[in-house]
Amino acid sequence: MLVTVAQAVVNGLLIGGIYALVSIGVTLIFGVVKIVNFAQGEFVMIGMYISYFLATYLGIDPLASLIVAMPILFVVGVLLQHFLIRRVLGLGDMPQIFLTFALSLLLINVTLLLFTANYRTVQTSYTETSIHLGEVYVPVAKLIAFVVAMVLSGALWVFLHATDLGKAMRAAAQNPDVAMLMGINPDRVFCVAVGVSLALAGAAGCLLMPFYPAYPLVGQVFVLMAFVAVVFGTLGNVTGALIASLMMGVAESLGVQFVGADSGLIVVFMMLLLTLAFRPSGLFGGWTR
Amino acid sequence: MRLRRGTLWLGGLIVIVLALPLIVTSHFAIDIFIRVLLFAFIGVAWNLMGGYAKQLSLGHAAYFGLGAYTSTILLIRFDVSPWIGMLAGGIVAMLASLPIGALCFRLRGPYFAISTIATAQVLMLLFLKFRDFAWGAEGTTMPNLGNAPLMMQFDAKSAYYYIALGMLALGLVITYAIERSWMGYYLVAVGEDEDAAEAIGVNAMRIKRQIYMISAFLTGMAGTFYVQYIYFIDPQTAFSFNISVEAALVSIVGGIGTLWGPVVGTVLLEATSALLQSWFGSSHGGVQLTVYSLILITVILWRPSGLLGVFTDAYERVVHAGRAHAREPTLDG
Amino acid sequence: MAEALIIRNISKRFGGLRAVQDLDFSVGEGETVALIGPNGAGKTTSFNLITGFHRPDSGSVLAFGRELVGLRPHDVCTHGLARTFQVARPFGRMTVLANVMTGAFLRSRKPEIARERARETIEFVGLSAKQHTAARDLTTIDQRRLEMARALATNPRLLLLDEVMAGLNPAEIDQAVTLIGKLSKSGLTIVIVEHVMRAIMAVARHIVVLDHGQKIAEGTPRDVVANQDVIRAYLGTGYAHVATPGDGAC
Numbered sequence: 001m002l003v004t005v006a007q008a009v010v011n012g013l014l015i016g017g018i019y020a021l022v023s024i025g026v027t028l029i030f031g032v033v034k035i036v037n038f039a040q041g042e043f044v045m046i047g048m049y050i051s052y053f054l055a056t057y058l059g060i061d062p063l064a065s066l067i068v069a070m071p072i073l074f075v076v077g078v079l080l081q082h083f084l085i086r087r088v089l090g091l092g093d094m095p096q097i098f099l100t101f102a103l104s105l106l107l108i109n110v111t112l113l114l115f116t117a118n119y120r121t122v123q124t125s126y127t128e129t130s131i132h133l134g135e136v137y138v139p140v141a142k143l144i145a146f147v148v149a150m151v152l153s154g155a156l157w158v159f160l161h162a163t164d165l166g167k168a169m170r171a172a173a174q175n176p177d178v179a180m181l182m183g184i185n186p187d188r189v190f191c192v193a194v195g196v197s198l199a200l201a202g203a204a205g206c207l208l209m210p211f212y213p214a215y216p217l218v219g220q221v222f223v224l225m226a227f228v229a230v231v232f233g234t235l236g237n238v239t240g241a242l243i244a245s246l247m248m249g250v251a252e253s254l255g256v257q258f259v260g261a262d263s264g265l266i267v268v269f270m271m272l273l274l275t276l277a278f279r280p281s282g283l284f285g286g287w288t289r
Numbered sequence: 290m291r292l293r294r295g296t297l298w299l300g301g302l303i304v305i306v307l308a309l310p311l312i313v314t315s316h317f318a319i320d321i322f323i324r325v326l327l328f329a330f331i332g333v334a335w336n337l338m339g340g341y342a343k344q345l346s347l348g349h350a351a352y353f354g355l356g357a358y359t360s361t362i363l364l365i366r367f368d369v370s371p372w373i374g375m376l377a378g379g380i381v382a383m384l385a386s387l388p389i390g391a392l393c394f395r396l397r398g399p400y401f402a403i404s405t406i407a408t409a410q411v412l413m414l415l416f417l418k419f420r421d422f423a424w425g426a427e428g429t430t431m432p433n434l435g436n437a438p439l440m441m442q443f444d445a446k447s448a449y450y451y452i453a454l455g456m457l458a459l460g461l462v463i464t465y466a467i468e469r470s471w472m473g474y475y476l477v478a479v480g481e482d483e484d485a486a487e488a489i490g491v492n493a494m495r496i497k498r499q500i501y502m503i504s505a506f507l508t509g510m511a512g513t514f515y516v517q518y519i520y521f522i523d524p525q526t527a528f529s530f531n532i533s534v535e536a537a538l539v540s541i542v543g544g545i546g547t548l549w550g551p552v553v554g555t556v557l558l559e560a561t562s563a564l565l566q567s568w569f570g571s572s573h574g575g576v577q578l579t580v581y582s583l584i585l586i587t588v589i590l591w592r593p594s595g596l597l598g599v600f601t602d603a604y605e606r607v608v609h610a611g612r613a614h615a616r617e618p619t620l621d622g
Numbered sequence: 623m624a625e626a627l628i629i630r631n632i633s634k635r636f637g638g639l640r641a642v643q644d645l646d647f648s649v650g651e652g653e654t655v656a657l658i659g660p661n662g663a664g665k666t667t668s669f670n671l672i673t674g675f676h677r678p679d680s681g682s683v684l685a686f687g688r689e690l691v692g693l694r695p696h697d698v699c700t701h702g703l704a705r706t707f708q709v710a711r712p713f714g715r716m717t718v719l720a721n722v723m724t725g726a727f728l729r730s731r732k733p734e735i736a737r738e739r740a741r742e743t744i745e746f747v748g749l750s751a752k753q754h755t756a757a758r759d760l761t762t763i764d765q766r767r768l769e770m771a772r773a774l775a776t777n778p779r780l781l782l783l784d785e786v787m788a789g790l791n792p793a794e795i796d797q798a799v800t801l802i803g804k805l806s807k808s809g810l811t812i813v814i815v816e817h818v819m820r821a822i823m824a825v826a827r828h829i830v831v832l833d834h835g836q837k838i839a840e841g842t843p844r845d846v847v848a849n850q851d852v853i854r855a856y857l858g859t860g861y862a863h864v865a866t867p868g869d870g871a872c
Contacts, residue, residue, distance in 0.1 A: 036398075036399035036400070036403070084586075084590070087590055088589060088590070088593070091593055093343065093345060093397075093398040093399065094343065094345060094541070094545065094593065095593040096399070097345055097398070097399045098537075098541055098589055099586065099590075101347075101585075102582040102583075102585035102589065103582070103586065105534070105578050105579075105581065105582035105585075106579060106582035106583065106586065108575075108578070109575040109576075109578040109582065110575070110579055112575035113575040113576065113579065216575075224406075224407070224410075227400075228407075231396070231400060231403075235400070262414065262418075265410070265414060266411065269407050269411050272404065272407055273392055276392045276393070276395050276404060277392060277395075280395040280396060469733065470731075470733065471727040471731045471733065471736070474716070474720060474723060474724040474727060475724065477713060477715060477716060477720075477724075478713050478716075478724045480715075481713040481714060481715055481716070482711050482713060484675065484695070484711070485707065485711035485712075485713070486713075486724070487675075487694065487695035487696045487699075488673065488675075488695055488699060488704070488705055488773075489699055489704065489724060489725040489728065489772055489773065489775075489776050490696050490699035490700050490725070490727075490728035490776050491696055491724070491728075492694070492696045492697075493696070494694075546715075619715060619716065619717055619756040620715055620716045620717065620720050621716075621717045621719060621720055621754055
C-alpha cells in the first residue's frame with residue numbers, strides 16, 4: 001500500500017515537472033505582460049512536433065532537439081509579442097483574451113490540416129527503461145524530463161534574480177510606470193518574457209516526446225493543468241507556479257491511482273474549485289481587501 | 290407622419306425574414322437559416338453577459354447542455370413535452386448559474402474565462418459518466434413521433450425555422466428592454482469599471498448574478514431546441530466547446546455589447562462556414578476553425594469592438610457624410 | 623450640531639505597511655472638512671476605508687448614526703456617502719448623460735426621472751454643452767466634473783472629494799471652489815482631500831492633518847498652519863520654528 005502511494009507520488013512529481021515548465025511560462029507572461037496566453041499549450045505542441053520531425057527524419061534524440069526547439073520558440077515569442085500582443089495591450093480584457101485564444105484555435109487547426117490528428121510518437125533507447133528505488137520504479141524518460149525541467153526552472157530563477165535583464169523584468173512586472181522612468185524599455189522586457197516563456201513551453205514539448213504522443217490537441221491538456229496551477233500558486237508568482245504544479249501532478253496521480261483513470265482531470269478541477277472557494281488569491285496570495 | 294428610416298429598414302427586414310421559408314424551399318438553405326437563427330440567439334444570450342457586462346464566459350455550453358439534457362430526460366423518462374422541457378431546461382440552467390457564478394466571479398478577466406471553460410468540461414465529464422440516468426457517452430436519439438407539434442417534432446423544416454426565429458426575437462426584445470432600462474446602464478457600468486460602479490451604488494455582484502441567470506436561461510432554451518432539431522443528444526455535442534466558442538465569437542466579430550452585433554456576426558460566420566463546406570466538404574473540420582480564428586484575429590487587431598461599427602460607419606459615410614467612429618458604439622442617455 | 627461622520631480609531635495594514643493608524647476625527651453635519659498631508663500620508667486609504675473599498679483592521683466608522691465597517695461600497699453609497707476618485711474613472715463607453723444617469727438610478731429606477739436628475743446635476747457642474755459627448759472623449763478636467771456630477775446624482779448626504787483640484791489653473795480652481803461652496807450652502811457635508819492650500823483655506827474651517835497614516839494635527843486653518851508637527855511633516859525638521867500671530871501664515 002505504501003509502495004503504491006510512493007509510486008503514485010513519484011509519478012506525480014515527475015509529470016509535475018513538465019506541468020511546471022508550462023505553468024511557469026504562463027505565470028511569467030501574466031506577471032510581466034499582464035495577459036493570459038491561452039495558446040501556451042500550443043507552443044508545447046509545436047515543441048513536440050519539432051522534436052518529432054527532428055527525431056524521425058534526422059535521427060536526433062528529443063533531448064538534443066531542445067537545443068533547436070528552444071531558440072526557435074524564443075524567437076517566435078519575441079515576434080508574437082512585438083507584432084501581435086503589443087497591439088492589444090491596454091485595450092482591456094476582451095481583445096487580449098480573444099487574441100491568444102484565436103491564436104490557439106489557429107495553431108491547433110493548422111496543425112490538424114497539415115499533419116492530421118494522428119498520434120505521433122518517438123521511441124528512444126530509454127523510452128521503456130526504468131530504474132528502481134526500492135520497490136518504486138522510476139521511468140528514465142520521465143526522470144530525465146523532471147531533472148531537465150528543474151534545471152531550467154532553476155536557471156530561470158537565477159536569471160530573474162541575478163541578472164540585470166531579469167531584475168528589469170521583475171521591476172516591470174511590479175510597477176511598469178516606474179520601471180519605464182528608470183529607463184527600462186517595456187517592449188524589450190515583454191519580448192524577452194514572452195520569448196523565454198515560449199522557449200520553456202517548447203522545452204516541455206521536447207521533454208515529453210520520449211513518453212507522450214504528439215497530436216494537435218495535446219497542448220489543451222497541459223494548458224488546463226497549467227492554468228489551474230497558476231491560479232493555485234498565485235498569479236504571477238513563478239515559485240508558486242512551480243510548487244503548485246508539483247502538487248497538482250501528485251494530486252492527479254493519486255486520483256488516477258485510487259479513484260479511477262478519468263479522475264485525474266476531476267481531481268484537478270476540484271482543486272481549482274476549492275481554491276476559488278476558499279483562497280482565490282492562491283497559495284502565496286496577499287491581502288485582497 | 291414621416292416614418293424614421295430605421296423603422297422602415299426594420300419593417301422590411303421583418304417581412305423578408307418571415308417570408309423566407311416560403312420563398313426559399315431548399316432543405317439545405319433552410320437548415321443554414323435555422324443554424325443562423327439559433328446561433329444568433331445563443332450569441333444574443335452570451336452578449337448580455339459578455340458584451341454589456343464584459344464578463345467573458347467561454348463555458349456557455351454548460352447551460353446549453355443542461356437545457357438539452359433536462360428536456361431530453363423529461364421527454365424520454367417522463368413523457369413530458371419538450372415545450373415544457375424547454376422552460377424546465379432554462380430554469381435548470383438558470384439555477385446552475387448561481388453556484389457556478391458564485392465560484393467563477395471570484396476571478397476576474399481571463400481567469401474568469403478559464404474557470405468557465407473548466408465548468409463546462411466538468412459537466413461534460415460528469416454526463417459522460419452518468420450512464421444510468423443520462424445515457425453516458427453514447428447519448429440517445431429522440432423517439433420519432435412523426436409530426437407531433439405538441440411534442441416539438443415537425444415534418445416541415447420551416448416549423449423549426451419559425452421557432453428559432455421566435456426565440457431570436459425574444460432574445461432581441463429582452464436585450465432591447467434591458468439596454469434601455471436601469472439594468473442596461475448598470476451592466477455597462479460594471480463592464481467598464483466595476484469599482485467605480487460600486488462607488489455610485491451599483492451592487493456589482495448582484496447584477497452579474499442576475500444577468501448570468503438570464504443569459505443561462507436563454508442558452509438552456511437553445512439547448513432544448515437544438516437536440517429536438519437534430520433528434521440526438523450526447524455529452525460531446527451538448528457540452529461542446531465549439532458552442533461556447535461560437536457563442537462568444539459571433540458577438541465579438543459582429544459587435545460586442547450591441548443589439549444587432551450577434552446577428553451580424555452569426556450571419557458572417559455561418560455564411561463563411563457554409564461556403565467552406567461547399568468548397569472543402571465536411572471532411573476538413575480544421576478548415577472552418579482555421580478561418581474562424583483568422584477572422585477573429587483580424588477583427589481584434591483591426592476593429593476590436595466588432596464589425597457592426599464598420600457597417601454603421603459605412604452607413605454614416607454614405608448616407609450622412611458623417612465621421613467614422615472606429616471604436617465601440619457609444620451608449621447615450 | 624449633529625455628527626455626520628464619526629471616525630473612531632481606524633487602522634489598516636497592508637502586509638508590513640501601516641497605511642492608517644488609529645485615525646480619529648468627526649465631521650459635523652453641513653461642515654466642510656479638509657484632509658491634508660504629504661503624499662503617502664494615508665488620505666486616499668482613509669477614503670477607501672470609509673467607503674468600504676477596504677475593510678479597517680480595527681475601529682469604527684459611523685455615518686449618520688450607522689456603522690459602515692463591513693458594508694460593501696454600494697451599500698455605503700446607498701446610505702448617503704458618495705466619493706470621487708483621485709484619477710477620474712468615467713464609464714468611457716457612455717456619454718456624459720448616460721454616466722450621470724447611472725448614478726441617478728440609485729434613487730429611482732425610472733429612466734425619465736433619472737434623466738431629469740442627471741440633467742440637473744450636469745447643469746450644476748457646467749457640463750450641459752457636452753452631455754452627449756462620450757466620456758472617453760472628455761478632457762481630464764471635464765472628466766473630473768463628470769465624476770463629481772455622477773457622485774452628486776446619487777443624492778448623497780456626505781460627499782468625499784479626492785484631489786479634485788490637482789492640475790487646475792487658478793481660474794479653474796476658483797470655479798471649483800465656487801462649486802464646492804454652493805454644495806456646502808445646500809447643506810451637503812463635505813470631506814475634501816486636497817493639496818491646493820488656497821482652495822482649502824477658502825472652503826474649510828476644519829482641517830485634519832495626516833502623516834504616515836496618523837493624525838498629527840486638527841483644527842482651524844490658522845491652528846494647523848502654525849503647528850510645528852505639520853511644518854515638520856511637509857518641509858522637514860529644518861523649518862520648524864515658533865510662529866507668532868503676525869506671521870501672516872494664513
